[in-house]
Amino acid sequence: MTAAARLAWICGGLAILLVAVAMGSLLVGAAPVSPGIVLDVITGRGPAVGTDRTVVLSIRLPRIAAAMLAGGALAVAGAGFQALTRNPLAEPSILGVSAGAAFGVVLAQVSGLGQGVVEALGLTVFGFTGAAVAGLAVYLIASSAAGLPVHTLLLAGVIVGIFFSAAITVLISIVDANRLGGVIHWLLGSVAPIPPSQLAIFALATVAGVWLVLGQARALNLLALGEEGAIELGVDALRVKRRIFMGAALLTGTVVAFVGPIGFVGLIVPQVFRMLLGPDNRILVPAAFLGGGAFLLAADTLARIVVAPAELSVGVLTSFCGAPFFIWLLRSRVARVAP
Amino acid sequence: MSALFRVQVLAALALVLLLLPGSAWAFTVVDQAGRTLTLPASPRRIVSLVPSVTELLYAIGAQDALVGVTDFCDYPAEARRKPHVGDMISPNLETLVTLKPDLVVATRSGNREEIFDQLTRLGIPVYLVDPITVGDVLRLVSELGQLTGHRDGAVAVEKDLGRRIAAVRERVAGRPHPRVLYVLWPEPLIVPGKGSLVTELIALAGGASVTADQGQGYPRMSLEAAVGRAPEIIILARHGSRVGPAALTQWQRLESLPAIKSGRLYMADGDLMHRYGPRVVVGLESLARMIHPEVFARPEPSK
C-alpha cells in the first residue's frame, strides 16, 4: 500500500470516529432532549422557537465545534513541536505562548480595562495579543546569528512561560473576590458556546496553523537525522524551524484565546498516534488533528454530563488523564516514542 | 442637711440613673451565630464590615454610632464619607484599631474567620450576623435597634418593610407563577439555589425559580441545564458596573429561546437583591414588576 493510500485510510477511519463522537455528544447533555427531537432540529424540521432548539443549536453544537477545533489544534501543535525539538515531552504550553495568551485574557477580565473596550473587542483579542507578545519574545530571545537553536528555543519558551504565569499569579492575588471565581474558571479551560462569527475565525486560524505545520511534515521527518544531517539532504532547517514555531504558536495561542488553557492534549495525542502509526509526520499530523479533536470532544462531553446539572471544566478532565498517562509511558517497553 | 436625707437623695439619684434608657452597667446580647457577648454599654463606636448592616444602621437612624465601613459600603451616599477600613476579605487591622471601636459587626459569609479571632484577641467584641431569609432581615433590624438603642427607628423600619412585602404578596396572589431563571453570574453560571434570599424573593414576587431545587446558597449550573428547564423569564444580575453588556448580548444571541423571543430578558440591580438590607423590598418590588408586569404600573424591559 502506498503511503498516500495509507494516509487516506487512516484519515477516513478517524474522520468516521470523529463524526460518531460528535453525534453522540449532540445527543447527550444536562437538558433532557430526546434523540428524535435532536434529529429534527438538525435537519431543520423542528419548531423555529423552543428551548430544545436553543439547547441543540446554540449551546451544544457550537461547543462541539469548538472542542473539535481546539483538540485538533493542540494535537497538531504538540506533534510539530515534539518533532522539532526531538523531545517526546514537549508540549505546546512549553512555548510560553499559552501563558502569554492566558495573561492577556486575565488582565482584561481583572482590570475591566474600561468596560467598553473589553466588551467591544472581546476577550479573544486580548488573548491573541498576549500570545503574539509571548511568541515574539521567545523568538527574539532564541534567535541568533547561528539561526534558531532548538535548545535555546525550548529554554526561552520555558522562561517566558514562567514570567507570564507569575504575572497571572500577581493578578489573581489582587483581584477582588467577586471576579476571582470567573478568572479561575476561565483558567481551567472552558468550552463555552462561541458565536458563529468567532467560530469561523477560530476555524480559519486553526486551518492556517495546521497548514504551516503540515507543509513542513516531510522536512520534519528529515530533522530526525539531526539538524546537520537534514541540511546535508537539502533541508532549509531555519525555514522549517520558523514555520513550525509560527504554526505551533498560532495554534496554541488561538486555542487559549478562545477556550482558555487546556493541558495534556498536545502531549498525549501525538504520543499515542506515534506509537500506533509510526513516526512519519506526514501521517501523524493529519491523524493527530482528527484524533485530537475526537479526544477533546469526548473529554468535554464527559465534563458536561458527569456532574450534571453542574459541569466540570474540560481542563480538569484532561489533567486527570495526564499523570496516569505519563506513568504508563515511562514504564512501557512498547513505547518507542522518540520523534 | 442631715446624713439620712443625703443618703435618700443619693438613692433616688441612683434609681433615676438606673432607669434611664441605655445606661445599664452590663449589656448582654446574643448574636445571630448564637454567641453571647457582654458589652459594658450600648455600643457608641461601631465598625461595620457588612454593607447590608451599614445600610440598616442608616435606616434605623443609628449612623452616628457608625465610625468605620468597608470599601463596598456605598449606600446611602453619606456612608461613603465614613472612614474606610478596606475590603471585606482583608480589612486593614491597624486602621480598624485606630478607630477605637467598641463593637465590630461582621458576617461569616463575606468576612474571614481569622479576623474575628484577631479582633477578639485585641479585646474588640465582634457581633456576627448571618441572615438568610427575608424574615432574618426583619429580625436583624430589631436586633440592631436593640443593640444601638434606636428601638423606635427599628420598629418604624420593620413596619414599613413588612407593609411593602405584604402589598406585593397581595397583588400577585392567585396569579400563575411563571418560570424564572435568575443569573447571579454569567460565567461560570451561578444561580440561586435552595434557601437563598433571591429564591425567596422570586417566590414572594409571584414567580417560580427554575433553580430552586439546586444546592444550598448560590451553586453553579451548566448553561444547558438552566436553559433546559424552559424559563419564561430570564433576569441578569448587575453587580455595580461589572456584569455588563457582554453578558446581555451573549444571552440575547439565544434567539430561539422563548424568553428571549418574547422579550422577557431583564437586568436587575444585584445590590438590591443580594444584600440583606432595607432595600430588599426595593429588589422585591422590581422583581415583581418584571415577573407580573400586568399587575404593576411600570414594566422595566431590558436596556
Add this chain to the structure above:
Amino acid sequence: MTPLAEFRAVSFVYPRGAAGRPPFELRELSFSVAPGEVLGLIGPNAAGKTTVIRLLSRVLSPSRGAIMIGGEPASALGRAAVARRIAVVPQDVPHGFPYTVEQLVLMGRFPHAPARFFESREDLRIAREAMALTGIESLAAEPLEHLSGGERQRVVLARALAQQPRLLVLDEPTAHLDLRYQAECVALLRRLHRDEGLGILLVSHDLNLAAEVSDRLLLLAGGSAVKVGPPEEVLEETVLEAVYGCRVMVDKHPATRRPTVNVLWPDGR
C-alpha cells in the same frame, strides 16, 4: 574536466574558539576532486577535516574564498541542488532514530523533489536499487535500532546513493567497525567507484585505509594543506613525523604494494 568539487583559497573561522585557544581556522585551503577520483583527506584531530565536509555540504559558509560544485559556485546553488550533487555519508544515525531502513533510504530522495509531499513511484524504485547495491534489501522494513553497526553503515550508504550524487563524501566510514565490516566497506566502495563512476572524498584518520583506497591524498594540518599527491608522495616519514608528532616508518603493503604507515611506539622512558 570540471572538477566535481573545488575549494579556492577558502578560509573559515568558527565564531567562538574553545576556552583560551584562538578560534579554529581554515587557512586558504585549495583543492579539487576530479570526476571518478577517490581523494583521501587525512590529518590529525582538529586539522579541519570535519570543517571541510561542513563547508562542502553548505552547513557552513566560507568567510573568504569560493567553493565550486560541478563548476558552479556553491553559494549560488540552493541547498537541495547541492544535495543532488554531493551526498555526505555520516558515521551513523542519531541515537533513538525511529524510522525503518526503507524510510531512511527514501529520505535520500528529498533533494530531488523537496516540494513533493509523498515520494513518487520512481523515488521508490531508485531507493530499492540503492538498497540492492549495498545488499540490504531484505532489511527494508526493519527499524534501524535493530541493526548491527555494519548493517547501519550500509544503510546510510544506500541513502547517500539514493541521492544519485556525483560525489560521495564519507566521514570516517570505518571508525566504529570491526575488521570484517571494514573489509566489506572497502569492497563496497571499490565496487561503487568502479561500476557507478562515483567520485569519492574519503575523510579518515586511518592512514592505511586511505592509502589503500585513494588515488590521491590531501594531508591537512592546522587548517592548511600540507601536502597533496599520490599516496607514496604524501606518506613520507619526515612529513608525517612533523604533522603527527610521533615517529613512524613507512613501508609497503605486502600484497598491494601501497604505502603503509607503522608507528614506532615509544617505550615510555
